[in-house]
Amino acid sequence: MFLTADIQEAGYSEDSIILKDIRFAISRGELVGLIGPNGAGKSTTIKAILGILNYMKGEIEAREYSYIPERPIFYERITLWEHIDFLLSTLETDKKEFYERANGLLKTFQLSHVIHHFPESFSKGMQQKVMLILALLKKPDVYIIDEPFIGLDPRAVKELLQMLHKEKENGAGILMSTHVLDTAEKICDRFILISNGKLVSSGTMDDIRKDSGLLNGSLFDCFDVLTTGENNDG
Structure with a gap:
């Protein structure tokens, strides 16, 4: 189990x-x-x-496990891409494959244009998408x-x-x-x-x-x- x-x-x-x-x-x-x-x-x-x-x-x-909360939680004054980079630093995984997967998910959820913006300023729907991307990148x-x-x-x-x-x-x-x-x-x-x-x-x-x-x-x-x-x- x-x-x-x-x-x-x-x-x-x-x-x-x-x-x-x-x-x-x-x-x-x-x-x-x-x-x-x-x-x-x-x-x-x-x-x-x-x-x-x-x-x-x-x-x-x-x-x-990866946990995706109902109310998204982010580090303040850290951009979307910096959140992704921080996640990478906690994982033992191939860097190139990780970034390819990250870029693919960003494109799928239509967030590529805001990678250098702060998720705390996003709409609720965009924030939820970020949480999904981070969870999927972890591959738990x-x-x-x-x-x-x-x-x-x-x-x-x-x-x-x-x-x-x-x-x-x-x-x-x-x-x-x-x-x-x-x-x-x-x-x-x-x-x-x-x-x-x-x-x-x-x-x-x-x-x-x-x-x-x-x-x-x-x-x-x-x-x-x-x-x-x-x-x-x-």
Whole structure:
């Protein structure tokens, strides 16, 4: 397994528990959707995996990963190209191949013209593209992606989906948190459904349908049935 999470309970303090009994694993070459509405606990689950919560009881095992946050984070007063150069300095990789890959990604995401500008001044969509480029350049075993479609234009979404498919074919494991259920249903191999900080169902689309009792239901309809009565304030 590339990523194994056994979260018995977690939160921002021992007196403020948000997650309970969430367990799952990500294998080589699969895209797993972490699904739930806003406030369900998806981002908190990712923070537990990253080890940045104040309180977490359980165990996380992960191979080398790239994390793409919902809200992009950059070093101040450092240009896009300087961010790329800094990333190279942290990796053991062929310099020429790295720069060729970087230039290719910059062209794909239409950012070649701003390589000497500061990402902090970019639009949200452009910033999201930069985070994607940096993550893809690292070529990790596992991608952990939090709400990747927010701020991306339709062309960028298409490019992202193509890149994720390629990375999956190359053997990477991908955990993608999203509330865009129609897209998730089309691209994910398995699903982890969370509501109110609890795991309500997991598995393939057939497993989710079986749990919900909707044998021909969409992911949206199945999730609606499985979470009826839940209070999503986590």
